[in-house]
Amino acid sequence: MTTFHRAVLNFETKCEERNVPKETVMAYLVEISQRERYNLYANFDQEMPKELEEEFSNGMQRILNQEPMAHVLGYSWFYGYKMIANPTVLIPRYETEELCANVLARIDELFMDEEKIVCADIGTGSGAIAITLVKEESKISMYATDISGEALETAKQNAEMNEADITFLQGDMVQPIIDANIKLDVLVCNPPYIPEDETMEESVIDYEPHVALFGGQDGLKFYRSVFENCKKVLKEKSFMAFEMGWNQRESMEKLLHEYFGDVNYEIMKDINGKDRMLFVYFGCE
């Protein structure tokens, strides 16, 4: 028998020893107890129910072994929507919520008068971006692609769970959009962008699909693929929005120049002040 307080302190200490962020302990407890944080704190000295104590202890053991909390729970939250998380897909990141918010803002500005906005999420993974956009903007008609059949299965389950109407297509980057002869107002893409030889945290490298992480020698392989083919799928007035690595500004600007010459673009920072999003505009003057 233990109190909430003692159990939390115990695992916070263990987290520090194992280099796991100790905030994970309360975050995990909030999820499995289905109680608000303030409610847990208000009852911190009470005995923890036996079943909860067991679940907490088992789950924390896995988290201490570097397994992502989202895998232990089987889900994570993205833009307020619940997403199934499993080893077939990248666990959606906070930075990507910012990408969605900015895409929605630009859609409001640029396509205010349109009745229907055709949008594609390339490399959809869990489906997090596609689901969020279509739930938040009812004028969007959404396509989502991935090379991974397993990822698409998870994305379909997530779309169903969130009642999001999305057409899923399997294939290499924009190729399925070309094949289906779809013309887009908006192309969104969070491609794998980690350079091949980069060292990464254990919890990412051991548990997340490598097909979702690595973007060739310099991390830019998939941007090249989209830049090369985008004119085949974009309407004259359209924009593309990408997530990018915090240290890729210079090489990205070079690449943009190479493919599009003098093009209208912006690189936006994330909440941590790091270069994180690339928006490229065509015919939007």
Ligand code: SAM
């Ligand atoms: N869109 C999701 C998100 O933002 O959380 C997942 C992004 S993850 C960084 C990149 C995704 O691209 C993975 O789901 C991976 O399977 C997919 N992918 C990798 N290579 C691809 C390719 N050649 N064509 C299409 N998708 C690809």
Ligand code: GLN
């Ligand atoms: N941001 C992810 C990470 O750091 C990588 C996402 C990506 O390559 N698009 O693990």
